[in-house]
Amino acid sequence: MKLKMMKLCSIFFLLTGAAAAPSVIYPFTSTCAVQGSTVTLPCSFTPLTFIQDDGGRKVQLQVVRVVWCKNHEICQGETPSVYDSKSPQKPGFKYLGDMKSNCTLQISDVQKQHNSTFRFRMEVNFTKGHFTNKTGVNLTVIESTQMRINSSQTEAALPRGHTLKLHCTSLCTFHQLKVKWYRNAHALPESGPALQLSSLTPEDSGNYTCALSTNEKTKSLPYRLKVEEQKGSSAGQSLFLILGVVFGLILILIFPLIVFIIIKRKRAAEDSKGEQGVTEQKISEVEPSGDGNDVQYASVQFNHRRQNRRVEEEAVIYSSVVRG
Ligand SMILES: *[C@@H]1O[C@H](CO)[C@@H](O)[C@H](O)[C@H]1NC(C)=O
Ligand SMILES: *[C@@H]1O[C@H](CO)[C@@H](O)[C@H](O)[C@H]1NC(C)=O
Ligand SMILES: *[C@@H]1O[C@H](CO)[C@@H](O)[C@H](O)[C@H]1NC(C)=O
Ligand SMILES: *[C@@H]1O[C@H](CO)[C@@H](O)[C@H](O)[C@H]1NC(C)=O
Ligand SMILES: *[C@@H]1O[C@H](CO)[C@@H](O)[C@H](O)[C@H]1NC(C)=O
DSSP states (O other): OHHHHHHHHHHHHHHHHHHTSOEEEOSOSEEEEETTOOEEEOOEEEOOOEEEOTTSOEEEOOEEEEEEEESOSSOOTTOOOSEETTSOOOTTEEEOOOSSSBOOEEEOSOOGGGOEEEEEEEEESSGGGOEEOTTOEEEEEESOOOOEEEESOSOSEEETTOOEEEEEEOSSOOSSOOEEEEETTEEOSOOSSEEEEOSOOGGGOEEEEEEETTBGGGOOOOEEEEEEOSOHHHHHHHHHHHHHHHHHHHHHHHHHHHHHHHHHHHHHHHHHHHHHHHHHHHHHHHHHHOOHHHHHHHHHHHHTSOGGGHHHHHHHHHHHHHHO
16 A cells, blocks of 8 residues: 555656656757758657746646747747747748647758758746757758769679669758659659669669759769679570480480380381291282182281281282182
């Protein structure tokens, strides 16, 4: 019970303790913009929610004013501002945040005079609760820049199927980089700072360039990519190897077949010699008897013999029958 109370107390203390320190966070404390472009300064804040007044009473706080100014340490009072929730909007500056936690500022058509440090200030309904984070965001404005392409591959000629990643960078360190990519001066659909080309085909070959989407003048020098068909020495060697194996197999299969055929032919030739002898013998056997049945028997015998000699045999039979 006592422990639980202590825990509750410490949680309460932590909560009030956290609330006692307002904060403003600039995720990027320095950013870069090319003249004429639009830049966003991301920002988030946590205001005080309670404060103890001089009489020791707890006062609930509310954000009553948010301000962005440039080149001023704390931005208080009548300091010239670029945005003030209590004043009319200034051209070129747009507050994308709110009165609770988001203090993002957008600057369009960036000019040389914007090359400075921007700071955000929040004011609540109690003077002690006002807060400015002096760190600020340094905005560097450059007249123009030439983007550069960095490649994940050192070789500009790659075989088909490989993957290539191109990065569009600049001397200026940009965040939220929006770029346009081109191949042979034709715009590609990709818009991120990195262009990934996977399963390369020869159609991917060409001259690649990139530029900030807000400024064509920043176009990079071309990166020349050549995708080669899978030929090369190793491919040629493997083709030879395959051909060799196939040829070898054919030889191994065909050689015995040829030998077999030759042997068969030889035997067949020997057989047919013997056959002819038999035929002559049979015919000579048939001849003297002159019996029709014998002739029929002979022809049946002949029909079992080689087909290609049939015509000849039939002629013999015919003649023998006629003679018979
Ligand atoms: C001021 O801003 C910097 C940069 O975002 C941050 O690191 C720091 O914590 C902030 N300080 C306060 C008190 O908000
Ligand atoms: C603040 O607002 C901007 C613009 O609406 C938005 O892009 C950004 O994500 C917001 N930031 C946070 C921390 O919610
Ligand atoms: C403004 O530009 C100058 C160079 O012209 C540079 O040295 C300086 O750091 C820039 N200021 C800020 C706050 O970025
Ligand atoms: C911003 O610029 C000021 C002066 O121009 C410099 O003192 C400070 O270190 C810079 N901050 C960052 C984060 O570059
Ligand atoms: C790419 O650029 C080179 C010179 O840098 C040029 O010779 C070649 O024709 C270009 N290729 C295409 C497809 O435009």
